[in-house]
Amino acid sequence: MAECHPVGFRWVMEAKRRGATIIHVDPRFSRTSAVADLHVPIRAGSDIVFLGALVRHVIESERYFREYVVEYTNAPAIVDRRFRDTEDLDGLFSGWDPERRSYDNESWQYEGQAVPPAARDSETFTGEAHSERATQTGHSHRDPTLQDPRCVFQILRRHFARYTPEMVQDACGVSPEAFGRVADALCDNSGRERTSAFCYAVGWTQHSVGVQYIRTAAILQLLLGNIGRPGGGIMALRGHASIQGSTDIPTLYNLLPGYLPMPKAPMDGSFEEYVATHGATGGWWANFPKYAVSFLRAWWGEAATGENGWCFDHLPRLTGDHSHMTTVAEMAEGKVRGYFVMGENPTVGSMNGALHRTALRKLDWLVVRDFRPTETAEFWRDAPEIARGEVRTEDIDTEVFFFPCAAHTEKAGTFTNTQRLLQWRERAIDPPGDCRSELQFMHALALRMKKLYAESSEMKDRPIQDLVWDYPTHGPHDEPVAEAVVAEISGYRMEDRAPVSGFSELADDGSTACGCWIYSGSYAGGVNQAARRRPRTEQSWVAPEWGWAWPANRRILYNRASADPEGRPWSDRKAYVWWDEEAGAWTGHDVPDFIQGRAPWYRPPEGATGVDLISGTDPFVMQADGKAWLYAPTGILDGPLPTHYEPRESVMENPLYGQQCNPARMEWHRADNPYHRAVDDPRFPYLITTYRLTEHHTAGAMSRWLSWLSELQPEMFCEVSPELARERGLTHGGWATITTARAEIEARVMVTARMTPLRVRRRVVHTIGLPYHWASQGLVRGDSTNELIPFVADPTVSIQESKALTGTIAPGRRSRAGARR
Amino acid sequence: MSPPARGDGDGAKGFFTDTTVCIGCKACETACKQWNQLPDDGMAFAGMSYDNTGELGASTWRHVAFVETATEGLGEDAGRDGLAWLFSSDVCKHCERAGCLENCPTGAIVRTEFGGVYVQPDVCNGCGYCIVGCPFGVIDRRDEDGRAWKCTLCYDRTKDGQEPACAKACPTDSIQYGDVEELKARAQERLATLHERGATETYLYGAGEDGQPGTGGLNAFFLLAAEPERYNLPPDPVAPARKAGQAWAAAGIAGLATAAAMLGAVLTRGRGR
């Protein structure tokens, strides 16, 4: 975190100043480890064992927050008797379909009750169960004593029973002592009086089981009662300055703004079907139609009417997986003709650079918007295969358009940070030369397209014709007024365009428009809430008047859980939000995350519908059952509980199950994406992990062109332990060549004790550490790490596995030809 | 003219750099280069941990040192218990007795109203005498230019009531800018806390005349966690002018003795061919 979120890390240091204990679990000793109280070196790819063992420790030593667990989580819920655990099936859950290489999650459901996932992804939820659902929240079959062998709690216990400290030693290379210190620190600092927080980023996510890493942490935090309470939580330290914003208002193929699902063929034929599939008659998502209709009205305005299903048919339908790597693989098959690359440098940042360039060569046209021609824009004249003479520029037909872009300081707008906080940014200076903002580019493009299709009478062109595009502009280049976009996203009343105060005002009758329901209220009262800058010294410690956080300016989600079932704070020390009896309202330091005025002892009456179904003790309102999920009956494709699987390419066998890797992982079997043997490939005996350096930014176009940053880390290097250096004859400051089946790259050698050989299962695992910031352009140049890494991905969110793979290293520079193995 | 200008007393401003909260992000080094529009020092892999700029110099006025301390028993699964990675952001110390200033024959180096030691570029004649006058190897001559350059204590910012760029950029307040006397008090507090928590190896470097008599104390002082040598700081630096008296005396005596010898030679020359 110190390496990659130094500004956020200031608060960690502030906490440390005040006596907090900082623990860093990471294969390498980084800048974060340097200031942590305890650094635990762990084998890359083994964290689920480590976290699972913590779960086991918390359960077996009875350190869990019982009242919280019983009342606020699905621990008591009874699970369908057809369910089988990985313990029973040696690494598989029930419902595995070997042909489709995926799970049917029917047997994972609660007894007699099917629920949809909070994120409305219907791929994992079959509509049938609807009728059963939503007659109530909570669970029809539950055991508050947590004794029933089929209750979630007992299933969880059995699931992690073999995740012992000894197993941690075997799988992670972490000594039982070190594990013990972490376990004690965590437990001692959790409960009524104290809370602990987890911070993670891509060291946890970039695995073929990435999602389950986070799930394990979530289970742990729920057992300890650290969710929805001050000082608790799981902080996803996001990436690019507004990557959170680009998930809320998504650049993701399967989501619409506010996590509304992209309609899919065939089940989302009509708007009614769409609402039926993804909405709910009970629980928070009973509001689904309000958000969906307001969204469609924002896009197609008056053209969207009840008769035409609010122009629902203007939206395309998903026919399958269009995630990044899948799309690129299809591009390499010639199935994609045009490609917009805006704010990305995929031939360097994404896996298997060579495969990426192969795909680009198959395009008719490529648009790149960046500061200056990146490796992606230059792929046709500057690439390893061209240097090797395998590809000739003259043979590449792709037409490349390059547009210089404005930097974040050169345009106004918001960043949405890790904490869901929208912060407004003024334009500091004008962009140089022809550089333009994305807003300006998109605006100009939209106007041209509308002009282009104005005369068309074809149905397929209606979405463009009907699109509301009335943003005011300013300046010599007709820069759209960014506030106007915020206002649209925040929402307004159709008749007078008066801003709504929040999503509670949104309606399903078309009287309101809102670009993104979770951002509703960010322009409440016609005020740009994100631009608020009241110093923390002039307001409460929660600082509600600095920027604006979604939803409804809440700084901590599910904060109803910071109070006990009766609505009293769990402790004075950790008081945050509570029930005020006189006022008959929820109050506290933050905006309460609960239905206002709903008393703790409220229980849904017979026949209640919609949000009335949410009881006074259901803090997790977005979940259909109002409870936090220790066990996920749906929503996750590779299992209801996290299970340790080895990376696709591993240095050891799975110590826990016969099933070596995640059975549901995504793979791309093609000649230009070769894989190593899953275990102990003799050619590739070492573990490779990759990471960032504070001095550079990701694929490097923002830092490799800047002298002030380039001089700080001028050359691509690899980090190895003195032991590995001895074993392979590597000399500090000299050159080394790192090789996988995909490619070979060269790097300077940094021999450092910060890299640690780990003893797992009576053998030693050596790790090669590789930053991935260099490539062939810029002030400082070097080989690109991602030439080495294959396409492999997690099934649920299709994130690549770039944190753990195998390879080998040898002294000296690579063959100038750079021939592939 | 003499005694040379001193920085202490009323309202001298300076830095307290608490290296125990430094995360080695180099924001200070970069912010300094940006504010002062300084060029890079070349793009070479130095192999000095994560430090590739090496030292303070004519075009690097803030420099972050990366110290990897040796560990006992390196060896397979020996663990890395002794391992520590220390960061420290070094800068011109704006000494109370500034060797550079005292050595400068042209008066190019002056003491500003903020107690900072400032080189006036339009007066400097590039004689280079300040460079060997600095006990910390801070000030240096820019090759393409011939004049001496170093940290200005952001005179151009502090004049406008802004804090120096490096301190402004530091995310963890490892660099604290302010009134030297006040900073010293704060540093003592911090040190006490650290010692309470068992970090007894920590100490203040250059805080006040008592802390560093040779320089009369530093307006930019440090809280360190290992021997000064590890950070490339001298253990007991001194402004050389403090010994000049002895040298002048020796020169004087030698001069008189030689003159006497000359007289002797003249008087005993004898007569005739």
Place this chain on the structure above:
Amino acid sequence: MSGAPDDGRNVDPRLGALTGEAAGQAPRGRGAPPPQAPPVEDGGSPTYYERPVIKAPVWKRSIAAYFWLGGAAGAAATLGAVAQLAAPVELRGLVVSCRRVTAVAGAASTAILIDDLGRPERFLNMLRVVRPSSPMSVGAWVLAGLGSACAPAVALAGAGGRLGRAGDVAGLAAGALGMPLAGYTAVLLNNTVVPVWYATHRTLPPFFVASGTVAATGLLELTRLSAPERRVVHRLGVAARVADLLTARAVEREAGRVERVARPLRDGASGALWRASSGMVGASLALGLLPRRARAARRAGAVLGALGSLAARVAIVQAGVRSARDPRATFELQRAGLGGASATGRAAVSGPGGRRATD
């Protein structure tokens, strides 16, 4: 700037421009690439990747010649003045030779100094202020003073009457500044943080004065002199050579208080040159003591002495550069109590580790 694009997102070539009166003079660079040190350092006393802790002097090599000429000019000026006072008539020839030597050497040294500074007017900056704390400032004034006194002294050397007397007054003035000129260059080196220079406060100035006198007598012996004048110069020369050899050993001993500091005088190129200088001075002394000296031998002795003196200056400057590049020289000097502690009489070595014994 390694070709960073000028799009306002990097070093701004305008803002970053090095302008102003003193800009645009480029002495030769010292672009030594950073050493590559192992991340885990060996048993030796800790340093920061063996990097120098102080900056080496940036002066050109010619600075040594400047010191040498200054010494010769200074000694000659004083000798001339002494002779003029004691035996104005009989030693007139010597007086005039002294003034000539002073003038030539002084002019040459000034030329070298200016060359090192880059541009002539830079020298005038030296005369902006008087800064007693800066030997270079003092020296600049001494050099200027001596130069301006010496010029008329030479010009009017032949003249008689008023003008002649004016010249004599100027000669005396120059003579008064002679010893300071010979001695200040040593103080200039003492007054730095370069260990081998800093650690020789008591001995370097006497050595420079003696060595300067050796140079002066050597040069004078090459001029045409009367017999008594020759005897004066010869006797002074012998004394000066003896003093040179003795003070040189004293310099070694003073530096040797910390073994690491004295190293550049013991080994390496600087050490060799240092020994060679004493060798030459010793040889010239021996030649000087030969009975019934042949003219050739006498000249040889004179040249050897002058060269020995020059070699010593070069050796001292080189030793300084080496000393500055060796961080342990500085560290051990200070750990041995010869840093701030000895200068202020207040012991304070920072941080853990306390004081480390050195020899």
